[in-house]
Amino acid sequence: MEKSRVLVVGGTGYIGRRIVRASLAQGHPTYVLMRPEIGLDIDKLQMLLSFKAQGARLLEASLDDHASLVAAVAQVDVVVSAMSGVHFRSHNLLLQHKLVEAIKEAGNVKRFIPSEFGCDPSRMGHALEPGRVSFDEKMEIRRAIEEANIPHTYISANCFAAYFCPNLCQMRTLLPPKEKVCVYGDGNVKVIFVDEDDVGTYTIKCVDDPRTLNKTIYLRPRENILTQNEVIMNWEKLSGKILEKIHIPAEEFLASMKDMDFASQVGVGHYYHIFYEGCLTNFDIEDGADATLLYPEVQYTCMEEYIKRYV
Ligand code: GO6
Numbered sequence: 001m002e003k004s005r006v007l008v009v010g011g012t013g014y015i016g017r018r019i020v021r022a023s024l025a026q027g028h029p030t031y032v033l034m035r036p037e038i039g040l041d042i043d044k045l046q047m048l049l050s051f052k053a054q055g056a057r058l059l060e061a062s063l064d065d066h067a068s069l070v071a072a073v074a075q076v077d078v079v080v081s082a083m084s085g086v087h088f089r090s091h092n093l094l095l096q097h098k099l100v101e102a103i104k105e106a107g108n109v110k111r112f113i114p115s116e117f118g119c120d121p122s123r124m125g126h127a128l129e130p131g132r133v134s135f136d137e138k139m140e141i142r143r144a145i146e147e148a149n150i151p152h153t154y155i156s157a158n159c160f161a162a163y164f165c166p167n168l169c170q171m172r173t174l175l176p177p178k179e180k181v182c183v184y185g186d187g188n189v190k191v192i193f194v195d196e197d198d199v200g201t202y203t204i205k206c207v208d209d210p211r212t213l214n215k216t217i218y219l220r221p222r223e224n225i226l227t228q229n230e231v232i233m234n235w236e237k238l239s240g241k242i243l244e245k246i247h248i249p250a251e252e253f254l255a256s257m258k259d260m261d262f263a264s265q266v267g268v269g270h271y272y273h274i275f276y277e278g279c280l281t282n283f284d285i286e287d288g289a290d291a292t293l294l295y296p297e298v299q300y301t302c303m304e305e306y307i308k309r310y311v
Helices: 016-025 042-053 066-073 089-106 132-147 196-206 228-239 250-259 262-277 303-310
Strands: 006-009 030-034 057-060 078-081 111-113 153-156 180-184 190-194 215-218 225-227 244-248 288-290
Touching: 006 016, 016 030, 016 042, 016 078, 016 196, 030 042, 042 057, 057 066, 066 089, 078 089, 089 132, 111 153, 132 262, 153 196, 180 228, 180 262, 190 196, 190 228, 225 228, 228 303, 244 250, 250 262
Parallel strands: 006 030, 006 078, 030 057, 078 111, 153 215, 180 244, 215 288
Antiparallel strands: 190 225
């Protein structure tokens, strides 16, 4: 079978660049949207040029110019959106809506993967304010996709490794703690960590697969389903140093939200659902599949390996 043509929107971002690399590596004719809004962002521009040098085609279009977007989408079979939900949240919601509109009008797209890549938002109807906005907005985009009858796949990528694992699940740092570590409750809730390059690999694996059509695909690498205590133990073994554990009861953790800036409040809500409630692992997959079982040939990166670079 001919490999589908893949357009990545948000292709210079943290996950988008990995999706572009995976698309090239898996032999798809790869297109990356180049928006005039790039302005003077020289790093993004140079990344786009390096993708071009590796064989990607850059498509110039503005999300504010509907016709240009329809023309871009008309050239491909698959659209993957990896627009950041972290920066300029409401702005990107509008842009994703415009992308859905363009895909609807073009009418040729065989698969759309919207920007999700975290918890499954359909399971987060109970999420706390203000963090729930992430999930509500993703559900709003899902409704638009489904109302327009656009063939789609939703990717639940769980916890991006670099944000959640080497820091031993601590907030507001990306580095391992040196003396003490805050443990969420008893630290025994199962969480799922995924190497960011593997998010790209599995996402692209899904695009031509009939088994993933109109489904939610979860990334659940068996060896990366770990409790916080296990993550801490792995690091202690590697660093040869035992850390002091400070257990934080759920109520105390939630109360810590009130003196924080907005972004941190969002984070605390997400951490609560992940580390106390166990929202990534407290369910069996129903209308979907685990990508690691669909694609056993992918050699994913284990967290034990991943954290070695932080020693
Ligand atoms: C990641 C973060 C890390 C926040 C999800 C504050 C949506 C999801 C796993 O951008 O707010 O320190 O599922 O101080 O569905 C951020 C958010 C994590 C990363 C969570 C996220 C995960 C969003 C922090 C911090 C390391």
